[in-house]
Amino acid sequence: MPTLTSCIFENRSFTGAANCNSVNFPANGWAWVTWGFSDRRASLARVRQDSDIVIALTPVLDTAANRSLVDANLPSGARRITGIRAGMVPYSETWGGRNQPARHPAWRVLVDLSFRVDIDLPWYCFAGGNDTKATIHYYLFVRLNAAGTLVATVDHWEWNRTEGAGLCGGEVASRLNAGVPNGVGPLQTALTNAVAPFSSFNFGDIYFLPGDGRTSGVDEVADVRNEAAIILIR
């Protein structure tokens, strides 16, 4: 029995919070979804088949091995304070989209793999505390090649410092700029290994959904950049 999944997003750019509702409906029948939100700006709806393959991203990517991988490549004085989060984001909403818009179509959706870090600050920073915090992003381009095989590559990286660093903004930036790119190679290796089991399958299409991609009930998602699923169509 097919499923209608209807998602509404906080922002027109298909970012922010989202709510998805999935209902089964009979062939040639109707699906019924009602919403009570006034602060939603965009929606997506999709009829899904039972044969679609759902891969919730965070459970797949937030593994002990991947945590060790990112921890081993953190900048000096930084430690991860969240798990690995994996969601969806249009290219136009990333640093790459704002600075090199020709690299991808603006509305191409990438995987946003991110985590937050705490960074120690030494005495001379006068930051009003002994630390600051930043969010590190690795953007992953997941797609199908001409043979229908799943391919995943690290497209670019970005960090955002979310708290003050006093006089040490430059020093912290230098540390992050030196450290974050070191994660690209190991992460690419991990990604290649993660999609290897799918290499013997061919798929017809790929799309993303907020949340875990469930096929029934409501899925409340606080931020689609932190939680999404990939759907593969056989």
Next chain:
Amino acid sequence: MDCNSGKRKAVADALVERVTEVAKEFGLKDLVVHREANPVLVAARGELKGKKAKDGTQDCERIEFVLQISPDIARAEVASVIGADLTPNADLAAHRAFDLSDVVAQDSVARSAPEPDDDRC
């Protein structure tokens, strides 16, 4: 916040060199130089050893200072809150990817209506 090119680099190099000399001359052992950073930063602290006090102990004066070299000190903090780069030689080939371009292009409601004001405080 580029102090690592042009005349600003020359000034920064000279300032770092001379401040470092002063710090060493006065025995400031806790000397930190972030010459590669933008803004450039030099910090030092330590004890300035002086004459002996009347009770025979060494009379020490503590000092610490920070020198920040930036084109615009007021903006230095703001300018260093983001960093990013594109992965070189990344494979961009795609036969099928999730692209919402067609969806957005067909969104006649969004194209005909202005973006509503965000009424959140």
